[in-house]
Amino acid sequence: MKGDKILLAHGSGGGLSRELIEEIIYPIFDNNGGQDLLDSAFLALEGGRIAMTTDSYVISPLFFPGGDIGKLAACGTINDLAVCGAIPKFLSVGLIIEEGFPVEDLKKILRSLSDTAASAGVLVVTGDTKVVERGSADKIFINTTGIGIVPEGVSLGPTEISVGDLIIISGTVGDHGMAVLCQREGLSLGGQIASDCAPLSDLAELLVSTGGVSCMRDPTRGGVASVLYELARQSKMTMEILNEAVPVHHAVAAGCSMLGLDPLYLANEGKLLIFARQEKESEIMNVLRNHPLGRAGRVIGRVTSRDDSGKVLVETELGAKRILPSLEGEHLPRIC
Amino acid sequence: MVPMAKGRVGKEATAKEIKVYGIVQGVGFRPYVYNLSQKYQLKGWVLNNSQGVTIHWEGQEEKISQALMELLSSPPPLAKITGYDSLPVPFQGYTGFFIQKSCVQDDKRVLISPDVGTCSDCLAELQDPSDRRFSYPFINCTNCGPRFTIIRDIPYDRHLTTMKGFTMCPQCRQEYDDPSNRRFHAQPNACPACGPKIEVRDSRGKSCNKDFRELFKEGAIVAIKGLGGFHLACNALDGNAVSQLRKGKFRDAKPFALMAYNLKTVRKYCHLSAEEEEHLVSPARPIVILKQREETRGELPPEINPHLDTLGVMLPYTPLHWLLFSPEIPLLVMTSANLSGDPLITKNEEAAEKLKGIADYFIFHNREIENPCDDSVGMVVGNTWQPVRRARGYVPLPVQLQRRELTPLLACGGNLKNTFALAKGDRVFLSQHLGDLDNYLNFEIYKKTISKMISLLGIKPELLVHDLHPGYQTTRYARELASQWELPAIGVQHHHSHMVSCMAENGLAERVMAVICDGTGYGTDGTIWGFEFLCGDYSSFKRMGHLAKVPLPGGEASIKRPLRMAYSFLLSTLGETGRVYASKWLSGLSPCEVDVLEVQLKKGINSVATSSCGRLFDAAAALMGICREAKYEGQGPMVMEARARMAGHEEGFYTILLKDKEDLTFELDTAPLWEELISDLSSGLDTVRMAYKFHMGVARAIRDGVLHMSRSTGLKKVVISGGVFQNRLLTELIMELLAEEGIAVYRHKEIPPNDGGISLGQAVAGNEVMKNVRGSTA
Ligand SMILES: [Fe+3]
Numbered sequence A: 001m002k003g004d005k006i007l008l009a010h011g012s013g014g015g016l017s018r019e020l021i022e023e024i025i026y027p028i029f030d031n032n033g034g035q036d037l038l039d040s041a042f043l044a045l046e047g048g049r050i051a052m053t054t055d056s057y058v059i060s061p062l063f064f065p066g067g068d069i070g071k072l073a074a075c076g077t078i079n080d081l082a083v084c085g086a087i088p089k090f091l092s093v094g095l096i097i098e099e100g101f102p103v104e105d106l107k108k109i110l111r112s113l114s115d116t117a118a119s120a121g122v123l124v125v126t127g128d129t130k131v132v133e134r135g136s137a138d139k140i141f142i143n144t145t146g147i148g149i150v151p152e153g154v155s156l157g158p159t160e161i162s163v164g165d166l167i168i169i170s171g172t173v174g175d176h177g178m179a180v181l182c183q184r185e186g187l188s189l190g191g192q193i194a195s196d197c198a199p200l201s202d203l204a205e206l207l208v209s210t211g212g213v214s215c216m217r218d219p220t221r222g223g224v225a226s227v228l229y230e231l232a233r234q235s236k237m238t239m240e241i242l243n244e245a246v247p248v249h250h251a252v253a254a255g256c257s258m259l260g261l262d263p264l265y266l267a268n269e270g271k272l273l274i275f276a277r278q279e280k281e282s283e284i285m286n287v288l289r290n291h292p293l294g295r296a297g298r299v300i301g302r303v304t305s306r307d308d309s310g311k312v313l314v315e316t317e318l319g320a321k322r323i324l325p326s327l328e329g330e331h332l333p334r335i336c
Numbered sequence B: 001m002v003p004m005a006k007g008r009v010g011k012e013a014t015a016k017e018i019k020v021y022g023i024v025q026g027v028g029f030r031p032y033v034y035n036l037s038q039k040y041q042l043k044g045w046v047l048n049n050s051q052g053v054t055i056h057w058e059g060q061e062e063k064i065s066q067a068l069m070e071l072l073s074s075p076p077p078l079a080k081i082t083g084y085d086s087l088p089v090p091f092q093g094y095t096g097f098f099i100q101k102s103c104v105q106d107d108k109r110v111l112i113s114p115d116v117g118t119c120s121d122c123l124a125e126l127q128d129p130s131d132r133r134f135s136y137p138f139i140n141c142t143n144c145g146p147r148f149t150i151i152r153d154i155p156y157d158r159h160l161t162t163m164k165g166f167t168m169c170p171q172c173r174q175e176y177d178d179p180s181n182r183r184f185h186a187q188p189n190a191c192p193a194c195g196p197k198i199e200v201r202d203s204r205g206k207s208c209n210k211d212f213r214e215l216f217k218e219g220a221i222v223a224i225k226g227l228g229g230f231h232l233a234c235n236a237l238d239g240n241a242v243s244q245l246r247k248g249k250f251r252d253a254k255p256f257a258l259m260a261y262n263l264k265t266v267r268k269y270c271h272l273s274a275e276e277e278e279h280l281v282s283p284a285r286p287i288v289i290l291k292q293r294e295e296t297r298g299e300l301p302p303e304i305n306p307h308l309d310t311l312g313v314m315l316p317y318t319p320l321h322w323l324l325f326s327p328e329i330p331l332l333v334m335t336s337a338n339l340s341g342d343p344l345i346t347k348n349e350e351a352a353e354k355l356k357g358i359a360d361y362f363i364f365h366n367r368e369i370e371n372p373c374d375d376s377v378g379m380v381v382g383n384t385w386q387p388v389r390r391a392r393g394y395v396p397l398p399v400q401l402q403r404r405e406l407t408p409l410l411a412c413g414g415n416l417k418n419t420f421a422l423a424k425g426d427r428v429f430l431s432q433h434l435g436d437l438d439n440y441l442n443f444e445i446y447k448k449t450i451s452k453m454i455s456l457l458g459i460k461p462e463l464l465v466h467d468l469h470p471g472y473q474t475t476r477y478a479r480e481l482a483s484q485w486e487l488p489a490i491g492v493q494h495h496h497s498h499m500v501s502c503m504a505e506n507g508l509a510e511r512v513m514a515v516i517c518d519g520t521g522y523g524t525d526g527t528i529w530g531f532e533f534l535c536g537d538y539s540s541f542k543r544m545g546h547l548a549k550v551p552l553p554g555g556e557a558s559i560k561r562p563l564r565m566a567y568s569f570l571l572s573t574l575g576e577t578g579r580v581y582a583s584k585w586l587s588g589l590s591p592c593e594v595d596v597l598e599v600q601l602k603k604g605i606n607s608v609a610t611s612s613c614g615r616l617f618d619a620a621a622a623l624m625g626i627c628r629e630a631k632y633e634g635q636g637p638m639v640m641e642a643r644a645r646m647a648g649h650e651e652g653f654y655t656i657l658l659k660d661k662e663d664l665t666f667e668l669d670t671a672p673l674w675e676e677l678i679s680d681l682s683s684g685l686d687t688v689r690m691a692y693k694f695h696m697g698v699a700r701a702i703r704d705g706v707l708h709m710s711r712s713t714g715l716k717k718v719v720i721s722g723g724v725f726q727n728r729l730l731t732e733l734i735m736e737l738l739a740e741e742g743i744a745v746y747r748h749k750e751i752p753p754n755d756g757g758i759s760l761g762q763a764v765a766g767n768e769v770m771k772n773v774r775g776s777t778a
């Protein structure tokens, strides 16, 4: 392909389009199972209910320590399937590219997407590419849709949460949010902070197979706090977490204290928030400890009682229980 | 025409029915009327009903008038008569004077009495070895004792209080039934034979028979179950005990309250004006913040009030407290036993659990605390009382409004130092101080107290009022209740609430000016306000001026770390020069922190704009090196005020510029203030003088702002409110400056200027807004 920038004509449907698809995109997804990319993909699925999810990825900057928008687009959708107890199988990729976008960056992003999917055993089976005028999009937007299979007998969700369940996080919180913030705003916080962006399907499958998981979430935008808040409401439960039990990378903690942020509200892209039956604690913790993505996993709290309006309490280092503020107004100071 | 008496009654005999309103129940009113009737040879009866007290008097007209005069001019000490009616009624020819059984009516005009400090009669019994109640810690009578803290339900009758489980012995019963006795219908009446009992336990939970006084001599820290909750106490003159207590409570700097045996002890350590004394000995027995005496400062451990020149002192208010003192130990630290912002501890088991490791001994008793209630705090500013925290001794008395009739409503209050208010007609009942509602246990008590007060006061809200801050627990709760009860909810801007609170207390219903100096309040533009010049009435306001905005980098991070605030002020007001000053004078900030701050300020990451006055004080205190890290709320401003008070009045001031804007509004620019402050720092000026110049600078800026508003509106009255006005020096300076200009300054006198008072403003403003809404749709 000639030129190092994406042109409007690359999206016209003509020759340049074909060039882009055949010379750039196909080769990258070539190792993806060898399916011909037809107008529609034909999928053979067996052994359970089908789970399907879609998500669009817009992020600035496109490249950040620990990942890029391509990896994110694969992980995000794979993880959305994984937390439902589904085993992710197929992915579609829709690209919206701004005119003038560097071809090299596009290659890097797609390679990263493809490698991530492959590492999780997921095939990219169909896709679409559009090029829009300069200013109509910010560099590149990616949409991915994922399809997976929920094995027989697996049923996870807020309604499965019961009093006594343990609340477990699979590792340090806030890495992705802080890494992206630092990269975007040019902050250096001394230590290097990398996004935790990773596909969690393998770990999730192992966890689900213990039979002790009642609900799982990947605490992305809005962080652990928002997921807890939402689940507490949906399950009509009181959830209590112990602030000092929440694992936070020291550089993330330092950054948060300086910026006045709470790591509980920062995004994660490679963490599972797990609600687990208490009697399965040791089994689940074993799975976590023996998996590269779960080594820093910890029990951070418990579901303590029923409560019709649902609430989340955080026990501080001094032993006081504070009501976890909802995201609205979270950044607005309330103290005098 | 008055019917004439027949037979043996003199021909001038007549009959009158007198209805008395206010606090007239549970205060010995009926025995008092009984005795008064004997004195003036009047016949008839007296009874309690839910409107107050009704008296039927028969006798010589002149005697009736004299009795009424005496009743109005010198009622029983705890009675508070808010009004009375006197009507001629048919003469019945009674042969004696009777106390009739209470009757129940619907309209609850009777006020529930707050708790009352031990009276002199009871105290005399306590100290009289020949009295059957000698040394008994629960002595009380109709003139004193527990009230609000023991009430479960109304009417105020023993079986509806936590005295229910204690059956009176024959002697107590006799007192209770005898109209001429001081204990006639004293609901908590008790004696050693039949009443509550004390139990002293050691740190392992073992009962021990020790005299309380001995504990303090040992240097012990003692957890004491008081009236509204537990205290932690120790000998205030014992440096070890005091620092032990400070470690135990995790409070590294916040001043401890003291309890002094008598006024002589208070005077030894503090200056005491006539007004201060009056409040110290008043039945409410609040903690009064007093100026500490230099001469005896050295005798008290500095850990009591680090870096401050004031002491918060109260006098014993229950017999139990009196029994703690001995000639050797006339002064105790008496700090409420609540850890890390949790609610007051009120139960024995809870105290044993939560205070283990802190308390060496526990003084328990078996009378339950039904309504937790903190000690009230206040101070005398410019010769008048100004509350800081309104709770025990005042709650649940209402704030009486002038010429105002409010819809029954619930005003949910602020998020910190919370009080809520239930209002109806011309009365607004503020709850006791309930604290920080982000604390789960506090919030649970808040919800419980709301339903409790609704039933105690018989006010069924038809309207809910809340702050505009979306993150306040109270805002969310108001909306929740509104949908649950299907009621309208109205939001009132934080500083408008402050303003209306002060107006309502002073009976100002017209358009006035307001200066609100505050820490944090959500503005109508989504930024954080706090140094505001407002003009308006109960229903609306216009923001006439404010402190020029600066970023609040990291929100609460900068409130807790005032150094960051100083950085923000220097950069926003002085630009590049400010950055140079910052690098020289804000050495407490690490280079990494400065880098982050720079980025944060430049890109506005988590940095809302603020015009807060509290932050201005914080920044100045940090720059002067007085307080770089706030260990408790308001620490910087408090320490700075203490310093400033040591200065003479000729120190001068820092300049704050008033900048006119096109629409007749203005902004206060602090750029010259920082330049002058830095130049004083460079020349090594004493912080005492800098602190004074800062105070005077802010006071002058307030004067300039008020005069500007006054010129553009023609108004001459200004109310001042907001947490910053707990600063006595600033308040007094403003009053002086504005008096010279012919501006009338109105201040708080019954409720605090801080967020503990905003529920009153919410109630009055919310009612008015609702009236307008209804009026416009009608
Ligand atoms: Fe306020």
Ligand SMILES: [Mg+2]
Pocket: A054, A055, A076, A077, A080
């Ligand atoms: Mg998603």
Ligand SMILES: [Zn+2]
Pocket: B118, B119, B120, B121, B122, B123, B139, B140, B141, B142, B143, B144, B145
């Ligand atoms: Zn008494």
Ligand SMILES: [Zn+2]
Pocket: B168, B169, B170, B171, B172, B173, B190, B191, B192, B193, B194, B195
């Ligand atoms: Zn008795």
